Amino acid sequence: MPESKATRSEDRNKEDIAFCLRLFNNCLQVGLTDEDLISVFRLGKHNEDEDTPRPLLAQLASYTQTNLIMESLYKLKHAEAQFRRVIIAHDMTKIEREDCRKLVADAKWMEERDTSGEYLYRVRGLPGKMN
Numbered sequence: 001m002p003e004s005k006a007t008r009s010e011d012r013n014k015e016d017i018a019f020c021l022r023l024f025n026n027c028l029q030v031g032l033t034d035e036d037l038i039s040v041f042r043l044g045k046h047n048e049d050e051d052t053p054r055p056l057l058a059q060l061a062s063y064t065q066t067n068l069i070m071e072s073l074y075k076l077k078h079a080e081a082q083f084r085r086v087i088i089a090h091d092m093t094k095i096e097r098e099d100c101r102k103l104v105a106d107a108k109w110m111e112e113r114d115t116s117g118e119y120l121y122r123v124r125g126l127p128g129k130m131n
Helices: 009-027 063-071 073-078 094-113
Strands: 037-042 056-060
Touching: 009 037, 009 056, 056 063, 063 073
Parallel strands: none
Antiparallel strands: 037 056
16 A cells, blocks of 8 residues: 655654545445444555555454455456556464465475366465365
């Protein structure tokens, strides 16, 4: 998500919340309110000189809302230009990311070994419970 150029951190945070709500409601059509967002904040240290925006962590009130958003991500492909470059992913711990990388590498290896072409090897599941 693009980062605000405001000088005060409170103003930048308000703009991030407004952008998230526009993304979730207008683009993904999930229907969230301000109360559904528990916290929204940027990860990392603020640096005005950098061109790349910092990642944004949005914590939602319930898992069902998170699930609705994740199921609606296909709508980003046909969204407005400001939303097309947004990447949304589950927040995973370092161990979960390593496990996911290992499972993806194993799936690629198994797909390369399979000469029949009958099977697709994919990693599925929630973070921490992938198979």
